[in-house]
Amino acid sequence: MAKSKVYVTRELPGNALDKLRAECEVELHEGELPPSRTELLENVKGMDGLLCLLTDKIDGEVMDAAGKQLKVISNYAVGFNNIEVKAATERGIAVTNTPGVLTDTTADLAWALLMAIARRIVEADEFLRAGKWKSWSPTLLLGTDVHGKTLGIIGMGRIGTAVARRAKGFNMKIITATRESDRENAEQVGAEIVPLERLLKESDYISIHVPLTKETRGMIGEKELGMMKPTAYLINTARGEIVDEKALTKALQEKRIAGAALDVYEKEPIGVDYALIGLKNVVLVPHIGSASKETREKMAEMAVDNLLAVLNGKKPANPVNAEVLKS
Numbered sequence: 535m536a537k538s539k540v541y542v543t544r545e546l547p548g549n550a551l552d553k554l555r556a557e558c559e560v561e562l563h564e565g566e567l568p569p570s571r572t573e574l575l576e577n578v579k580g581m582d583g584l585l586c587l588l589t590d591k592i593d594g595e596v597m598d599a600a601g602k603q604l605k606v607i608s609n610y611a612v613g614f615n616n617i618e619v620k621a622a623t624e625r626g627i628a629v630t631n632t633p634g635v636l637t638d639t640t641a642d643l644a645w646a647l648l649m650a651i652a653r654r655i656v657e658a659d660e661f662l663r664a665g666k667w668k669s670w671s672p673t674l675l676l677g678t679d680v681h682g683k684t685l686g687i688i689g690m691g692r693i694g695t696a697v698a699r700r701a702k703g704f705n706m707k708i709i710t711a712t713r714e715s716d717r718e719n720a721e722q723v724g725a726e727i728v729p730l731e732r733l734l735k736e737s738d739y740i741s742i743h744v745p746l747t748k749e750t751r752g753m754i755g756e757k758e759l760g761m762m763k764p765t766a767y768l769i770n771t772a773r774g775e776i777v778d779e780k781a782l783t784k785a786l787q788e789k790r791i792a793g794a795a796l797d798v799y800e801k802e803p804i805g806v807d808y809a810l811i812g813l814k815n816v817v818l819v820p821h822i823g824s825a826s827k828e829t830r831e832k833m834a835e836m837a838v839d840n841l842l843a844v845l846n847g848k849k850p851a852n853p854v855n856a857e858v859l860k861s
């Protein structure tokens with residue numbers, strides 16, 4: 535039997551691609567950057583499987599360009615807002631993702647951002663490197679306490695719960711705006727489920743952990759930012775489009791909130807012309823939530839295993855549209 539053909543849109547860390555090559559004919563997009571739209575539409579032709587990244591927009595046009603034999607789209611990410619799942623389901627194509635393995639790594643980063651913005655770590659490092667440190671001082675680089683404060687978690691799923699678990703060591707009060715389906719998670723970490731409005735008004739730190747969906751796009755806009763305490767901080771490691779960046783920029787410039795720490799943006803990558811670059815009360819990192827060596831290698835294994843399972847007629851461990859696999 536001829537080997538299945540798989541298009542992989544970027545080199546992945548670890549040995550997972552060797553495993554894929556042992557079973558399939560692999561076409562790998564080389565280089566540091568994603569394939570252009572034209573390259574994607576061209577290279578996907580005739581493929582049975584597609585292993586893609588969150589930087590690749592996979593819509594019906596890409597699926598049709600691949601052809602009717604395309605069976606599986608395996609995303610190297612837990613978030614799958616880059617894939618038009620409905621279009622895949624309509625075409626009988628399985629979509630898979632990489633949940634779980636990156637939960638703690640991403641929660642660690644949310645905490646790194648929270649601590650960095652609260653204690654002005656980036657500013658302090660820049661200050662020292664610029665040779666500005668003259669003496670210990672009672673008023674040098676005063677930040678805000680983290681311990682004992684109120685942490686508001688938007689979306690108590692896997693990562694939200696892992697962030698809350700870490701907060702217990704800081705003796706924080708935890709509140710959450712989330713769905714009823716997350717009640718058990720909330721109870722497990724002693725978090726009270728509250729309406730979003732109350733979370734915005736009462737939290738000292740707000741960390742976003744919902745997926746990007748029709749409902750969550752623009753969930754935090756001018757009105758919501760206006761409800762936050764002027765002393766509160768916003769941390770976003772979920773997806774940029776959940777926050778209205780124009781409104782956030784304005785709130786930060788006018789010091790209507792204390793600060794923000796971001797891993798994700800409406801349009802990635804951002805450059806030095808990004809509106810928030812000049813502000814001291816922000817910490818900005820380039821979408822590195824799951825970026826530990828261990829986790830990125832595990833994600834590669836998972837993405838390859840999911841893809842191979844579907845190609846071999848088995849159930850993948852992490853289906854997004856399980857209904858396709860039933861038929």
Ligand code: NAP
Pocket residue numbers: 612613614633634636637640688689690691692693694711712713715716743744745746747749750771772773797798821822823824825
């Ligand atoms: P998850 O376990 O599915 O958690 C998301 C939670 O949000 C779910 O419990 C979900 O409830 C809830 N939710 C969905 N829509 C909501 C709404 N409108 N209002 C309130 N709650 C809502 O996913 P996860 O593994 O924690 O990942 C969360 C997101 O983090 C991913 O989708 C991804 O976008 C992002 N992420 C970013 C990075 C990074 O590198 N920065 C890394 C990993 C993940 P239901 O289960 O009822 O839908």
Ligand code: GLV
Pocket residue numbers: 588610611612613614636823824
């Ligand atoms: C990263 O952003 C992911 O969704 O895995």
Ligand code: GLV
Pocket residue numbers: none
């Ligand atoms: C600070 O270094 C202190 O001893 O209080």
